[in-house]
Amino acid sequence: xxxxxxxxxxxxxxxxxxxxxxxxxxxxxxxxxxxxxxxxxxxxxxxxxxxxxxxxxxxxxxxxxxxxxxxxxxxxxxxxxxxxxxxxxxxxxxxxxxxxxxxxxxxxxxxxxxxxxxxxxxxxxxxxxxxxxxxxxxxxxxxxxxxxxxxxxxxxxxxxxxxxxxxxxxxxxxxxxxxxxxxxxxxxxxxxxxxxxxxxxxxxxxxxxxxxxxxxxxxxxxxxxxxxxxxxxxxxxxxxxxxxxxxxxxxxxxxxxxxxxxxxxxxxxxxxxxxxxxxxxxxxxxxxxxxxxxxxxxxxxxxxxxxxxxxxxxxxxxxxxxxxxxxxxxxxxxxxxxxxxxxxxxxxxxxxxxxxxxxxxxxxxxxxxxx
Amino acid sequence: xxxxxxxxxxxxxxxxxxxxxxxxxxxxxxxxxxxxxxxxxxxxxxxxxxxxxxxxxxxxxxxxxxxxxxxxxxxxxxxxxxxxxxxxxxxxxxxxxxxxxxxxxxxxxxxxxxxxxxxxxxxxxxxxxxxxxxxxxxxxxxxxxxxxxxxxxxxxxxxxx
Numbered sequence: 001x002x003x004x005x006x007x008x009x010x011x012x013x014x015x016x017x018x019x020x021x022x023x024x025x026x027x028x029x030x031x032x033x034x035x036x037x038x039x040x041x042x043x044x045x046x047x048x049x050x051x052x053x054x055x056x057x058x059x060x061x062x063x064x065x066x067x068x069x070x071x072x073x074x075x076x077x078x079x080x081x082x083x084x085x086x087x088x089x090x091x092x093x094x095x096x097x098x099x100x101x102x103x104x105x106x107x108x109x110x111x112x113x114x115x116x117x118x119x120x121x122x123x124x125x126x127x128x129x130x131x132x133x134x135x136x137x138x139x140x141x142x143x144x145x146x147x148x149x150x151x152x153x154x155x156x157x158x159x160x161x162x163x164x165x166x167x168x169x170x171x172x173x174x175x176x177x178x179x180x181x182x183x184x185x186x187x188x189x190x191x192x193x194x195x196x197x198x199x200x201x202x203x204x205x206x207x208x209x210x211x212x213x214x215x216x217x218x219x220x221x222x223x224x225x226x227x228x229x230x231x232x233x234x235x236x237x238x239x240x241x242x243x244x245x246x247x248x249x250x251x252x253x254x255x256x257x258x259x260x261x262x263x264x265x266x267x268x269x270x271x272x273x274x275x276x277x278x279x280x281x282x283x284x285x286x287x288x289x290x291x292x293x294x295x296x297x298x299x300x301x302x303x304x305x306x307x308x309x310x311x312x313x314x315x316x317x318x319x320x321x322x323x324x325x326x327x328x329x330x331x332x333x334x335x336x337x338x339x340x341x342x343x344x345x346x347x348x349x350x351x352x353x354x355x356x357x358x359x360x361x362x363x364x365x366x367x368x369x370x371x
Numbered sequence: 372x373x374x375x376x377x378x379x380x381x382x383x384x385x386x387x388x389x390x391x392x393x394x395x396x397x398x399x400x401x402x403x404x405x406x407x408x409x410x411x412x413x414x415x416x417x418x419x420x421x422x423x424x425x426x427x428x429x430x431x432x433x434x435x436x437x438x439x440x441x442x443x444x445x446x447x448x449x450x451x452x453x454x455x456x457x458x459x460x461x462x463x464x465x466x467x468x469x470x471x472x473x474x475x476x477x478x479x480x481x482x483x484x485x486x487x488x489x490x491x492x493x494x495x496x497x498x499x500x501x502x503x504x505x506x507x508x509x510x511x512x513x514x515x516x517x518x519x520x521x522x523x524x525x526x527x528x529x530x531x532x
Contacts, residue, residue, distance in 0.1 A: 066403040
């Protein structure tokens with residue numbers, strides 16, 4: 001870390017020398033922001049690339065197949081081959097499409113998916129923007145994603161794309177409410193909208209018992225399942241519905257433009273996994289941080305714990321996809337409006353009551369709300 | 372009863388049952404056959420690419436009776452014949468159109484002299500139109516090349532015919 005600080009100091013000095021004392025600090029701030037963005041986004045994009053290989057492996061293994069294992073050692077170069085294939089492909093724009101909107105849609109779809117990563121902390125202080133309204137920003141960014149879907153479906157001038165976009169839009173809007181309420185419960189328990197502070201509040205000295213997943217279990221389940229619906233993943237992937245509407249809103253897209261939609265979807269999946277890990281599962285805190293283990297190396301908070309938690313939730317996405325059949329559309333709407341929203345509302349009341357004064361010092365409740 | 376249903380529904384018990392089943396399948400031994408390296412066993416009655424056989428003395432078996440041409444449901448076989456100098460009837464043309472052929476094996480069954488047969492070869496291809504119309508010399512060449520394989524398969528299946 002000290003070497004990094006030294007490097008930053010040198011860069012600051014260099015910026016001051018080259019651009020003068022008025023512009024130097026601004027240039028340095030800009031360069032620093034750019035560098036942190038690169039440091040976050042490059043591993044993210046590599047993860048997206050390999051996430052879809054792991055997806056094909058896991059689903060293959062669950063179906064007692066082997067999955068892709070031909071390109072490179074055990075198939076590890078498969079995503080590279082896929083990327084090259086998509087790059088080489090022709091970008092087709094249907095003659096009836098609205099050209100400007102058609103080209104805009106992938107950008108509108110991917111930009112919020114990547115922008116939301118600006119508020120995700122990876123360890124204490126390791127965050128692009130330690131915003132106090134981080135959760136609000138995240139909700140705002142993920143709800144922007146629906147515009148990409150609608151624009152894509154509308155601009156394609158194709159019936160299938162349009163049906164897919166309508167389905168996706170209705171579904172994402174409905175589940176956003178439940179997801180928002182689930183997060184409201186977490187930020188009530190955390191007492192902050194800053195993700196780093198919510199994680200800090202879960203450091204109760206009880207290891208994994210002290211994290212918010214236990215008092216907020218219904219909210220966690222709703223958050224994760226709504227996350228599946230929000231990213232249009234199985235079993236809520238009627239927006240893709242390959243057996244009826246081919247591929248949904250991105251039927252007419254080919255080559256890299258298709259890949260950009262793909263990237264947005266997977267970046268959103270990883271984002272949902274990280275938010276789950278951060279607000280319900282203690283982020284970078286160690287699950288073994290209790291009793292006699294406290295203070296030992298295994299109880300130390302580390303980015304590795306966070307990455308392991310995110311990896312588990314990412315794996316669960318694939319596991320769920322390989323397990324459950326697709327919901328019927330009216331069932332999706334029923335689940336969202338008639339089950340998730342009442343459950344979250346009821347549990348927000350329960351959390352609110354438990355945080356009130358006589359209850360928050362009660363024996364078990366004290367663990368989470370006693371501070 | 373209704374309360375129990377609601378409770379187990381809220382605890383997602385059936386969903387977790389399903390997840391545990393697929394979770395166990397994740398670690399099962401995979402049954403994929405890695406095709407070019409591994410192949411599945413093949414019956415001696417497998418019907419692949421056609422061949423025309425010869426007798427051990429090198430004389431071609433086919434006597435141009437045209438039973439195969441008559442029985443072929445896809446009309447894939449075309450035969451023309453004439454009398455040879457030694458007075459026997461022989462084919463001058465024996466074409467099998469593999470694009471039309473449905474690999475039913477009727478030609479092989481109808482042949483009184485076991486001349487037209489189907490080999491175990493399934494990995495063949497054509498690169499231009501007409502490549503998959505096999506003519507008499509091509510069929511005889513296939514037969515000459517794979518005679519040991521053909522004889523072995525027929526010997527193996529003889530007990531059941």
